[in-house]
Amino acid sequence: MIESALSGLRAVVRENVPLSGRTTLRIGGPARYFVEAHDAEALAALLRAGRAAGLPVLALGKGSNLLVPDAGFPGVVFTLAGDFLATRIEAPEVVAGGGVSLMSLAVAAQGAGLSGLENLSGIPSSLGGAVRINAGSYGSELFDILVAADLVSGAGERRTAPASGIPHGYRWTALCDADDIVIGARLRLAPKPPAEIASWMAEVTAKRKNALPKQPNAGSIFKNPPGLFAGKLLEECGLKGRRVGGAEISPVHANVIVNVGGATASDVKSLMEEMKNAVRIRFGVELTAEIRLLG
Numbered sequence: 099m100i101e102s103a104l105s106g107l108r109a110v111v112r113e114n115v116p117l118s119g120r121t122t123l124r125i126g127g128p129a130r131y132f133v134e135a136h137d138a139e140a141l142a143a144l145l146r147a148g149r150a151a152g153l154p155v156l157a158l159g160k161g162s163n164l165l166v167p168d169a170g171f172p173g174v175v176f177t178l179a180g181d182f183l184a185t186r187i188e189a190p191e192v193v194a195g196g197g198v199s200l201m202s203l204a205v206a207a208q209g210a211g212l213s214g215l216e217n218l219s220g221i222p223s224s225l226g227g228a229v230r231i232n233a234g235s236y237g238s239e240l241f242d243i244l245v246a247a248d249l250v251s252g253a254g255e256r257r258t259a260p261a262s263g264i265p266h267g268y269r270w271t272a273l274c275d276a277d278d279i280v281i282g283a284r285l286r287l288a289p290k291p292p293a294e295i296a297s298w299m300a301e302v303t304a305k306r307k308n309a310l311p312k313q314p315n316a317g318s319i320f321k322n323p324p325g326l327f328a329g330k331l332l333e334e335c336g337l338k339g340r341r342v343g344g345a346e347i348s349p350v351h352a353n354v355i356v357n358v359g360g361a362t363a364s365d366v367k368s369l370m371e372e373m374k375n376a377v378r379i380r381f382g383v384e385l386t387a388e389i390r391l392l393g
């Protein structure tokens with residue numbers, strides 16, 4: 099029924115597509131339907147069809163902040179393709195689709211001599227996923243440069259929301275609690291010589307390379323509690339290197355779980371429980387997940 103709703107529209111529908119290869123943790127069973135939506139009309143039709151069929155619908159960006167159950171996802175998973183991969187420079191602003199990666203956006207901005215994305219450039223995120231969670235790094239956040247986001251609601255209605263109209267904070271925006279899909283965004287950058295931007299980006303890339311493990315992971319598992327660092331609390335609990343099945347608390351960074359081979363979603367969840375419990379018992383601090391746990 100998803101196929102018939104999208105017939106004649108710019109979308110590709112497949113069934114039972116494994117999600118493990120589409121998440122950075124390399125974990126997750128199949129999506130019942132997997133759709134590439136190529137324009138806003140197809141996306142709106144898809145969201146309406148999913149809703150009418152009573153199926154859960156999930157936007158998949160770069161899969162860098164997701165834990166997908168081993169049993170998979172019993173509804174529709176879609177990615178933003180086609181029109182949603184376009185970038186337009188309107189100096190000093192940049193307008194891009196929700197499916198564009200932050201790195202390719204940063205490279206385009208650098209080429210145009212526009213600064214503001216350097217600190218965010220190494221986050222392995224789509225623009226849509228980054229707007230949703232207000233992704234941030236090295237003191238910069240997406241909302242520092244966001245002018246407006248283009249959204250499609252779960253009912254398939256399109257609107258543009260100014261950044262000031264979207265409540266947001268540390269690794270959270272009101273979009274996390276809504277069913278809106280971020281199909282694009284307008285960012286305001288600042289002119290700077292391309293060579294200076296390039297050397298700043300290279301510095302950030304090198305710093306990130308040293309700070310993060312090389313095995314598959316989803317970045318920080320827990321948010322930093324106010325005024326504290328989750329990684330430091332977890333390290334002080336002696337949890338680095340702790341393993342459950344194929345999931346390990348990275349010896350490089352205690353707030354990162356890596357898949358050392360064959361990890362399941364249940365392995366990761368068990369480790370997360372241990373991490374939360376250890377920090378609660380030792381410090382009386384309640385950690386909250388930064389990654390999105392499905393199911």
Ligand SMILES: Cc1cc2nc3c(=O)[nH]c(=O)nc-3n(C[C@H](O)[C@H](O)[C@H](O)COP(=O)(O)OP(=O)(O)OC[C@H]3O[C@@H](n4cnc5c(N)ncnc54)[C@H](O)[C@@H]3O)c2cc1C
Nearest residue numbers: 157159160161162163223224226227228233234280316317
């Ligand atoms: C190695 C590594 C390093 C990382 N470093 C950082 C960091 O420094 N700072 C940081 O903030 N994060 C970091 N992360 C986490 C992650 O990259 C961000 O949270 C990112 O913004 C997630 O975007 P995504 O496109 O991968 O979303 P996904 O993981 O695909 O999805 C995450 C959630 O966003 C939703 N979503 C995705 N696209 C859209 C859309 N277009 N509209 C609405 N909802 C959408 C999904 O439905 C899901 O609920 C890191 C992750 C990894 C693996």
